[in-house]
Amino acid sequence: MSETPALTPRVARLLPWLVAIAFFMQALDATILNTALPSMALSLDENPLRMQAVVISYLLTVALLIPASGWLADRFGTRRVFLVAVLLFSLGSLLCALSSTLGQLVGARVVQGLGGALMLPVGRLVILRAYPRSELVRILSFVTIPGLLGPLTGPTLGGWLVEYASWHWIFLINLPVGALGYLFAMRLMPDLRGAERSRFDGAGFLLFGGAMLLVTVALEGLGELQLPHVRVVLLLVGGLVLLAAYWLRALRIEAPLFPPALFRIRTFSVGLLGNLFARLGSGALPFLTPLLLQVGLGYAPAKAGMTMIPLALSAMLIKPVAKPLLELFGYRRLLVGNTLLLGCLIASVGLVGQDTPYLLLLALLGVLGAVNSLQFTAMNTLTLIDLRDNHASSGNSLLSVVTQLSISMGVACAAALLGGFQGELGIAAGDVLGAFHATYLSVGLMSMLAAAIFFQLGSEDGREAQIRRVDAAEGGMGDPH
Template sequence: MPLPTLDARTARFLPWIVAIAFFMQTLDGTILNTALPAMAADLAENPLRMQGVVIAYMLTVALLIPASGWIADRFGTRRIFFAAILLFSVGSLLCALSHNFSQLVCARVLQAIGGALMMPVGRLVVLRAYPRSDLVRIMSFITLPGLVGPLIGPTLGGWLVEYASWHWIFLINLPVGALGCWAALRYMPDLRGAERTRFDGVGFALFGAAMVLITIALEGLGELKLPHVRVMLLLVGGLACLAAYWLRAGKVDKPLFSPSLFANRSFAVGILGNLFARLGSGALPFLTPLLLQVAMGYSPAQAGMSMIPLAAAAMAMKPLAKPLIDRLGYRNILTGNTLLLGALIASLALAGEGLPYPVLLVQLAFIGAINSLQFTAMNTITLIGLRDEEASSGNSLLSVVVQLAMSLGVASAAALLGGFTLDDGGSVLHAFQMTFLCIGGLSMLAAFIFLQLDDRQGRNGTDIDSKIEVEG
């Protein structure tokens, strides 16, 4: 497909538009967690049962990512990107206007529909509009705001909640969204696919149903408090839909995700490793602000400030990832790093009134650094061996698995937290401590998956440069 001809102004402003959208999305994802206890108090909800607000967003994004490329090809990138920013902004406004938990969850779903289309369509435009020689520079520029969002999000969320109200964590999206809508209409090129392809609607329905049913089953053990019989029925139904999808995908021409992707060993290990290793890292942004505020009595602003070392250490680790992988290889890095990350998450069980505050900050900084290295290595090993014709489908599946694993991590953590709270007769701090122990232990099990990698892969820098890293 020949590259489109962009005028100088469009070529200059297009990366800024995509970068702003990425910043909106990552800021929203991190600013919310610190505000959950205040939101729960205002909405008359238990703060330990607010995970539905987080899961509704993550699961909706995971559901729609597989369709984003086809939608952009069918209706044009300018129209879809504009609609994505508009939906995200309207959803943000409705979140701020919500008067109860159900309204807030529905508004988050609408917000997530826009979020699911913003970044995939933005990346697609960049891939199609610029020559490959400029791609690394432009993608680095676009992903930088995504690293800044987690750095300032928790702190900003804490300050807004303490000195204004939780509604402002959503209202600050509106002026940025208005600017993004104007810029999209003015500067976003209207690109479409070279040929019209048929969307795998049946596969999309089966795969989506599997994700929803499995997530609701885990939610049923936590917030929803469903009887165990219903939880088992939902879980078995979800697994049946997943099995039906893969059996069907093996015999249709253009499935949503082809099973042939898993013939590549590094992709199969990377996808499964991402799914299980991210259970802990996905639960962490949800659990930690709650621990600090609900169990340890921190103010929202102090809890938000406490998350700065985690994000700052994650950014500092990025330049070190490649030299470490070059020296040790993917297998050694991912196996050892997974065990270390799980142990560090479990170490948060030591949190309590007797833990010095500087020690807590050091713990969070180490978790941030190790988590950042984990993401870099996992994402790169997943995509590194794919052929060019498989790259788009493989990247989409990785994005889906990342969102799904994070939502499952939050749901699992909430279920464990609820269970331990009941068992301990309301001892909230002990329930948090036991939850961190369990989540850390579960995360460590993913090390056995990464042991299946070739010990030589990644050494001497032969692999890590061949694919552009996917952030997250």
Template sequence: MPSVLLDARTARLLPWIVAIAFFMQTLDGTILNTALPSMARDLAEDPLRMQSVVIAYMLTVALLIPASGWIADRFGTRKIFFGAILLFSLGSLLCALSQSLGMLVAARVIQGLGGALMMPVGRLVVLRAYPRTELVRIMSFITLPGLVGPLIGPTLGGWLVEFASWHWIFLINLPVGLLGGYAVWKLLPDMRGALRTRFDGIGFLLFGAAMVLISIALEGLGELRMPHVRVMLLLMGGLACLAAYWLRAARIEAPLFAPSLFLTRTFAVGILGNLFARLGSGALPFLTPLLLQVAMGYSPAEAGMSMIPLALAAMAMKPLARPLIERLGYRNVLTGNTLLLGILIASLALASNELPRAVLLVQLGLIGAVNSLQFTAMNTVTLIDLRDADASSGNGLLSVVVQLAMSLGVATAAALLGGFTSTTGADGVDDLHQAFSLTFLCIGVLSMLAATIFLQLSREDGRSARRTEPVEGEVEG
């Protein structure tokens, strides 16, 4: 039974409110990458060193996701959801007004504060407001914008940059945010948890510090060009915080994420597989528009439209994921698909103006289809064998790992690209193209190595469960 009773009007409009918030978030995540070169020119920055704009948002989201449920229970879903939309809209406005890279990164952090709360709290509202018999229908509706956003985001971003300015990729969030904020305040039920739970603040700080230090260390090799000694100190500090978190979590009663989750083999393999396999998937949306515009001379609109096959193929693969997994099993699908994904990413090293454009579009389409199957299989195998008591915590950790892996993917790609640019000199287009080619090759090989993680699954893992669709509330990105 739902924890609140909705009137007919609210029950009809509530899924639209959550869907709009999801659309804002997914659109923003895909519209930005096409605009990075234009933003770099306006801000007098190197377009190859703009990854902090992407990483700042992803890392902020990853940091706050573990606290989102507790914050909503403590202060109420209406206030938090309204505040999330307000922060996201304010961050969008500040992004558009930014006059330097530092201002833009700070504005993206504010955006991330809102983005980290919007979808987790929105899913929580749906979970508490509707009977379980309605959840599949409602969740299917509100996650549809998550597929539409990546489809129109790069193209819309390219057209806005080419025919208006990059500022509009943020300004278009404002009217949607105003409409969503008004609807939330008027219609959203104000729900709180039945029991007041104690939040693991120390664990939150340790886990967050580990993510931030490791991310800054990787970014220090790229955009920040830190001395290697400083990078190693940051990296070791991050690993020490992570070790301290897990040692502490093993001895307290209610940790942020319990180590006992990893006693479930499919969860352990799924989490580690997500972390490493998504390095390539996370790097692609950052690297590909840069390759097309900076190395191959595409206009922003052309670069954005070139990404359409990737999103279309991803949508087309969704109905095929379930029969493939049921027929072949998670071990075979994930091992073979991970190898294929790495090969396809590495094949982008061959992209050049000499090759027909149709070849590039086919490559991107194949990557989109393989990526889609990868996400569905990885996310489902991670959660499918967890006990009901562990499902919420496991889903929270999966959401954090998804965001963290994409952030690390961008940081790793930028560090490799910066290193190869320095090595080749990048004095001309040929040198720059060689740096991109080497980066794609390395990212592809790193992605392929994740197949060794999925080999640790048995042939029967996941087959006894009835669900082979993504579990309710998961993030597909």
């Protein structure tokens, strides 16, 4: 058990707000960026359907460096690492705003990724160590509610800035938020460290990171890079070989990057694999939907941004009922049913066309946002709820890696499918809406397959830990609101 200082009532009440600011910074950046991609492509003389490099460069940088976040937090303390992360993210935002070419923009996104790789994982690690597991659903739901203000305001603000100012301003909006987060962190972030000083698994880090890099580039090669299939296959095989080498090494050394003992915890294993495959579909939504609205349906950027509001608003409104629903249905029934429903809703966006009533489109996006949000909350808490303190850092880091990697793979898969349906299936350039329809249908079916993973849960998995600790937590801490 790690030794962590007791939080004062004031810090216990305000700390979730600090982590929520970190969520807000990343969510605002992502949603503003997605809405602005077509205008950015026009400014940089690029194809708007091949702008996923701007998204994937950030996600892949985060996924590659997150494995080091837990070790850095244990070695240097959560406070110092979190402060550096906020500074790096803000610096990357400034460099993005100053970029004049696609190469410069991708490089600046990598700098942003350096900050993002530390900011959210360390923030969630602090929550995991500072609060009892029985409070995990409530606390994580709370910190993502302010974070969902990013998706709520991002598309509208991004569309307005692009239409009436310049896309460069979508990154400058992060600077005042970053300054506020830094000031809050100076006052509130506790300096938590691991109980033991472990040696960093550098070789394992290189093997694991190399595997993720090769797999992602292979998927990207099917889309934007348009690599020959032979090279794509070689990259995929190379990535799988490196992953197998990492796993065999982890089984024989004393302190691997991610201990194999983590996977003896059934809720962690199922939650992690479920996250990987379920997010392939939901992770593609923020990339596909603004493109569908602007390129497929011909919406202006401002209208496209307004249309995205129900997606984020319903996601925020569903958060307070996540815990009661999990207590009522249990993780297994809720995740199996919700995953199937989520896949059906994603596929149904493939029915949207020029004749679809606008109010019906808004209603569809609203329901999709609520179901997607409930999926994230259930999957994340299931993965973390049974972790002991000695596994908290590595388990949290691996969850963050899988989250970013699956979103990156989802964007790459969606882009590859979109390009494939437009070209190989003979869909004409003027009928790009047909390619969007086929892509949404494929992504929805892909998401539904994750239900088979959640079906492997026991009926009481996750729920037992929640109920077992709830009595001890009652009255022990005030509501962070």
